[in-house]
Amino acid sequence: MCNKSESIINIAKALVAFNLEVKSIEKDAKNPHFKNDYASLDNIVNEVRPLLAKHGLVVMQFPGGDGEKYTLRSMLLHESGEWIESEPLTMRPVKNDPQGIGSCTTYARRYSLSAMLSLNTGEDDDGNAGTQPQAKSNGTVDINKPVDEAKARVLYAKMKDAGLKQYDEVNGLLGYNIGSTKEVKLSDFRKLADWLDTKKVG
Numbered sequence: 001m002c003n004k005s006e007s008i009i010n011i012a013k014a015l016v017a018f019n020l021e022v023k024s025i026e027k028d029a030k031n032p033h034f035k036n037d038y039a040s041l042d043n044i045v046n047e048v049r050p051l052l053a054k055h056g057l058v059v060m061q062f063p064g065g066d067g068e069k070y071t072l073r074s075m076l077l078h079e080s081g082e083w084i085e086s087e088p089l090t091m092r093p094v095k096n097d098p099q100g101i102g103s104c105t106t107y108a109r110r111y112s113l114s115a116m117l118s119l120n121t122g123e124d125d126d127g128n129a130g131t132q133p134q135a136k137s138n139g140t141v142d143i144n145k146p147v148d149e150a151k152a153r154v155l156y157a158k159m160k161d162a163g164l165k166q167y168d169e170v171n172g173l174l175g176y177n178i179g180s181t182k183e184v185k186l187s188d189f190r191k192l193a194d195w196l197d198t199k200k201v202g
Contacts, residue, residue, distance in 0.1 A: 002148045003085040011078035012153040014055040019154055021051055024120040039121040041110040048117060059116065061109050068092065070101060072108040074116050084150055086116055118151060118189055147184050155181035155192060162199035
């Protein structure tokens with residue numbers, strides 16, 4: 001689970017407002033090794049920074065490591081002083097040299113930023129060229145685990161906006177039964193959020 005301030009009421013409201021405005025991030029770069037397009041870190045930051053600032057939010061990212069493995073923590077701060085901090089994302093550079101570490105850093109920042117803000121950047125395999133994901137016990141992201149509290153609040157707010165009080169339609173979309181937005185799998189967050197946006201009343 002993520003770490004957070006004692007209260008996240010204000011940051012949750014700001015995140016809901018941010019998610020209602022943020023658009024799909026355009027893929028502006030190409031991985032020559034895997035021949036796939038992806039959204040670069042610069043493009044993501046340029047797209048989200050003005051919206052984050054508009055809603056009193058800022059993201060800070062803190063690199064670390066032990067000389068063999070690279071770690072990155074991301075923290076979302078709100079002007080109220082509330083905050084949410086991710087679990088560390090842990091990776092092992094293919095080559096433990098400046099180029100390998102640089103590639104690992106860029107990918108980790110981009111991946112963590114996209115995950116923390118639930119951004120739609122499309123399928124992305126760019127990091128395969130520079131990293132070897134660690135086992136889940138070492139802190140990598142498990143997309144089958146439930147969403148964190150902030151994402152659950154976003155989904156709950158979107159359900160209210162859509163006028164949904166029961167989970168029957170949601171369960172049909174997900175293919176499994178939930179009784180709370182806290183039970184939604186992380187891998188299904190974006191699909192459900194986008195679907196709820198189409199159901200928004202008014």
